[in-house]
Amino acid sequence: MEQPRGKTGWTEVTEPGPGRPGFGASDRRPRAAALRLLSTMTQAEIKLCSLLLQEHFGEIVEKIGVHLIRTGSQPLRVIAHDTGTSLDQVKKALCVLIQHNLVIYQVHKRGVVEYEAQCSRVLRMLRYPRYIYTAKTLYSDTGELIVEELLLNGKMTMSAVVKKVADRLTETMEDGKTMDYAEVSNTFVRLADTHFVQRCPFVPATENSDPGPPPPAPTLVINEKDMYLVPKLSLIGKGKRRRSSDEDATGEPKAKRPKHTADNKEPIPDDGIYWQANLDRFHQHFRDQGIVSAVANRMDQTSSEIVRTMLRMSEITTPSNAPFTQPLSSNEIFRSLPVGYNISKQVLDQYLTLLADDPLEFVGKSGDSGGGMYVINLHKALGSLATATLESVVQERFGSRCARIFRLVLQKKHLEQKQVEDFAMIPAKEAKDMLYKMLSENFISLQEIPKTPDHAPSRTFYLYTVNILSAARMLLHRCYKSIANLIERRQFETKENKRLLEKSQRVEAIIASMQATGAEEAQLQEIEEMITAPERQQLETLKRNVNKLDASEIQVDETIFLLESYIESTMKRQ
Amino acid sequence: MAGNKGRGRAAYTFNIEAVGFSRGEKLPDVVLKPPPLFPDTDYKPVPLRTGEGEDYMLALKQELRETMKRMPYFMETPEEKQDIERYSKRYMKVYKEEWIPDWRRLPREMMPTKKCKKGPKSKKAKVTGQGTSLTNPADVLKKIEELEKRGDGEKSDEENEEKEGSKEKSKEGDDDEEDDAAEQEEYDEEEQEEENDYINSYFEDGDDFGADSDDNMDEATY
Numbered sequence: 131m132e133q134p135r136g137k138t139g140w141t142e143v144t145e146p147g148p149g150r151p152g153f154g155a156s157d158r159r160p161r162a163a164a165l166r167l168l169s170t171m172t173q174a175e176i177k178l179c180s181l182l183l184q185e186h187f188g189e190i191v192e193k194i195g196v197h198l199i200r201t202g203s204q205p206l207r208v209i210a211h212d213t214g215t216s217l218d219q220v221k222k223a224l225c226v227l228i229q230h231n232l233v234i235y236q237v238h239k240r241g242v243v244e245y246e247a248q249c250s251r252v253l254r255m256l257r258y259p260r261y262i263y264t265a266k267t268l269y270s271d272t273g274e275l276i277v278e279e280l281l282l283n284g285k286m287t288m289s290a291v292v293k294k295v296a297d298r299l300t301e302t303m304e305d306g307k308t309m310d311y312a313e314v315s316n317t318f319v320r321l322a323d324t325h326f327v328q329r330c331p332f333v334p335a336t337e338n339s340d341p342g343p344p345p346p347a348p349t350l351v352i353n354e355k356d357m358y359l360v361p362k363l364s365l366i367g368k369g370k371r372r373r374s375s376d377e378d379a380t381g382e383p384k385a386k387r388p389k390h391t392a393d394n395k396e397p398i399p400d401d402g403i404y405w406q407a408n409l410d411r412f413h414q415h416f417r418d419q420g421i422v423s424a425v426a427n428r429m430d431q432t433s434s435e436i437v438r439t440m441l442r443m444s445e446i447t448t449p450s451n452a453p454f455t456q457p458l459s460s461n462e463i464f465r466s467l468p469v470g471y472n473i474s475k476q477v478l479d480q481y482l483t484l485l486a487d488d489p490l491e492f493v494g495k496s497g498d499s500g501g502g503m504y505v506i507n508l509h510k511a512l513g514s515l516a517t518a519t520l521e522s523v524v525q526e527r528f529g530s531r532c533a534r535i536f537r538l539v540l541q542k543k544h545l546e547q548k549q550v551e552d553f554a555m556i557p558a559k560e561a562k563d564m565l566y567k568m569l570s571e572n573f574i575s576l577q578e579i580p581k582t583p584d585h586a587p588s589r590t591f592y593l594y595t596v597n598i599l600s601a602a603r604m605l606l607h608r609c610y611k612s613i614a615n616l617i618e619r620r621q622f623e624t625k626e627n628k629r630l631l632e633k634s635q636r637v638e639a640i641i642a643s644m645q646a647t648g649a650e651e652a653q654l655q656e657i658e659e660m661i662t663a664p665e666r667q668q669l670e671t672l673k674r675n676v677n678k679l680d681a682s683e684i685q686v687d688e689t690i691f692l693l694e695s696y697i698e699s700t701m702k703r704q
Numbered sequence: 705m706a707g708n709k710g711r712g713r714a715a716y717t718f719n720i721e722a723v724g725f726s727r728g729e730k731l732p733d734v735v736l737k738p739p740p741l742f743p744d745t746d747y748k749p750v751p752l753r754t755g756e757g758e759d760y761m762l763a764l765k766q767e768l769r770e771t772m773k774r775m776p777y778f779m780e781t782p783e784e785k786q787d788i789e790r791y792s793k794r795y796m797k798v799y800k801e802e803w804i805p806d807w808r809r810l811p812r813e814m815m816p817t818k819k820c821k822k823g824p825k826s827k828k829a830k831v832t833g834q835g836t837s838l839t840n841p842a843d844v845l846k847k848i849e850e851l852e853k854r855g856d857g858e859k860s861d862e863e864n865e866e867k868e869g870s871k872e873k874s875k876e877g878d879d880d881e882e883d884d885a886a887e888q889e890e891y892d893e894e895e896q897e898e899e900n901d902y903i904n905s906y907f908e909d910g911d912d913f914g915a916d917s918d919d920n921m922d923e924a925t926y
Contacts, residue, residue: 190781226779243811260761333809347811519752534790678752684765
């Protein structure tokens with residue numbers, strides 16, 4: 131049976147470390163753990179993190195990462211001992227994890243450096259395709275590649291990014307054309323200005339007069355105003371194509387590859403200034419997208435454009451975790467509408483009134499000056515989106531009558547068994563069945579209201595209610611399990627067909643090398659026939675299944691985003 | 705509803721009608737085993753969303769997966785011996801660029817020890833190459849010889865502090881013990897460097913840093 135979010139809130143840290151005679155983790159940990167309330171990670175989240183780390187960085191990094199997620203903050207030696215990995219490998223794994231912002235370090239007293247994993251950041255790896263695609267829609271291919279490089283490498287200097295992206299873009303261009311560094315730089319600056327990329331905390335320059343031994347680890351600092359400051363670089367140059375012609379379109383590496391050369395010798399102008407993708411900014415964008423499309427679905431295109439304008443105006447003035455945006459006057463909104471939009475002021479006012487009156491309360495009216503002051507209720511909007519998700523899940527899992535009961539209980543807040551039957555107009559037996567089904571899956575909960583102080587069951591009201599926060603948590607947990615299942619199934623499918631996949635790869639490799647050395651069509655045909663028709667069929671089926679599983683992962687991650695945003699927003703209120 | 709079902713089960717402690725069952729009605733069976741692994745669902749799931757964006761993200765995802773495997777950050781585990789040597793393996797070998805982290809941003813203990821092992825002993829060029837490619841091997845060898853002669857870690861620390869950032873090596877006592885990564889001379893090195901422990905340590909505190917007890921089982925640290 132799965133552990134729900136830790137019973138008491140302590141982590142599993144109090145378990146004794148494996149095979150540690152006497153001086154085990156159990157001796158030291160309880161003292162420390164008893165005084166620290168670490169954020170617990172459910173089994174499902176840990177499992178998912180494990181799968182993600184393994185797919186992206188290999189088993190060694192996965193072992194170290196999962197160990198840190200389970201046990202919290204630990205020093206280097208303890209990690210090596212507890213995981214039974216050589217110190218060298220632990221170091222390399224930690225370097226990789228730190229580079230990708232998945233692990234942070236802290237210097238404790240007596241110079242001990244402890245490493246802590248950021249579990250929620252690991253889960254963000256699921257969302258990389260969405261971040262990259264968003265960058266593409268906003269800043270086209272150049273922006274897309276910049277964000278992709280930053281995500282793939284964790285952190286990079288601007289000059290390195292610009293060079294890499296220019297090279298990659300040049301590869302895709304026609305012969306003779308190259309991508310100029312200046313153009314890539316411009317896009318980078320735009321990304322920084324709109325906060326989609328940000329500076330990493332850096333090592334402050336210290337004077338050499340500092341006596342005594344150097345600290346065991348540098349303290350990295352960054353302040354708000356430096357975070358989006360682009361260094362003045364004059365990056366001049368153009369992207370280069372890779373010289374060798376052995377590479378073919380499938381991206382297979384060449385048989386002989388020159389060693390990574392001379393670039394190390396050039397001085398890097400912005401050495402030490404690293405950039406990373408600002409995931410929070412992307413999340414803000416996704417949230418805004420969600421709200422706009424919800425308004426479009428519920429009302430019409432024009433309303434959604436108005437809401438989009440309001441959100442755009444608030445991007446800079448409102449912090450992303452505020453419950454509602456700064457008030458905007460109707461006049462301001464009118465002036466900021468997109469250029470092509472020809473609606474008159476009165477029509478705009480009508481729309482705003484309509485939006486403010488809508489029971490979903492996405493938009494609220496906060497005053498009358500300036501033609502009417504309006505805000506967007508971000509928290510309420512997230513709540514509505516989360517609730518809609520819950521309703522949709524109930525409908526698809528249990529049927530539309532169940533959904534009706536669910537919406538009813540949501541609306542009326544607390545209902546007795548009898549009342550549910552009456553209001554929903556569903557026969558008692560079925561209503562009871564549906565309620566218990568939803569109850570057993572924790573979409574609905576029972577609230578006890580005792581009539582007498584002794585809480586006697588015969589004299590207690592039992593009311594059905596929906597606690598949105600806990601239902602959202604439950605659903606989120608299921609989403610994590612779903613994605614873990616999807617990944618495992620995909621890996622299983624791939625493994626099942628491993629022999630066939632390898633064969634097909636070998637055939638492709640042979641064909642590629644034959645093409646490079648100039649072979650006749652007939653010979654190539656012969657090689658291709660090494661894969662029989664039923665095998666091709668099998669490969670087709672595999673591809674289709676893997677695509678489906680991958681696409682499902684992406685879609686479940688969207689739900690995860692919604693639920694996590696809502697839960698986070700709610701927790702901040704409390 | 706914690707009633708004890710002691711003598712004669714028919715008596716409920718509460719009004720059964722309150723939760724919707726009528727008296728004497730057949731209650732559902734008690735479930736005696738865990739739910740099935742792949743339960744039947746009453747309703748088929750809604751088909752996945754399709755569209756340009758979704759297709760693009762799908763392609764991106766699969767591409768990223770492949771790309772990640774080729775990046776230097778992906779640490780391979782040593783492969784099991786293949787049963788048959790495949791000719792095409794030669795054409796499919798992936799040459800990975802080495803990645804060298806910016807040591808200035810990392811704790812000093814992260815730097816690999818500079819025992820250069822050029823030769824067949826190093827399992828993977830990537831892992832050991834990380835250390836050797838960074839510093840001048842001649843310098844490093846010289847340094848190590850010096851250190852082993854003198855056995856004085858503290859002095860070498862001072863020397864190090866004069867050098868610029870990335871060439872810094874932490875010669876604190878426990879770092880010397882990191883050579884247990886070296887397969888052959890594991891035990892010998894540890895024995896040798898035990899002496900250095902006492903001389904080097906700034907902060908060695910057996911109580912707090914229980915990890916030390918790993919390597920020196922004969923010292924009871926309490």
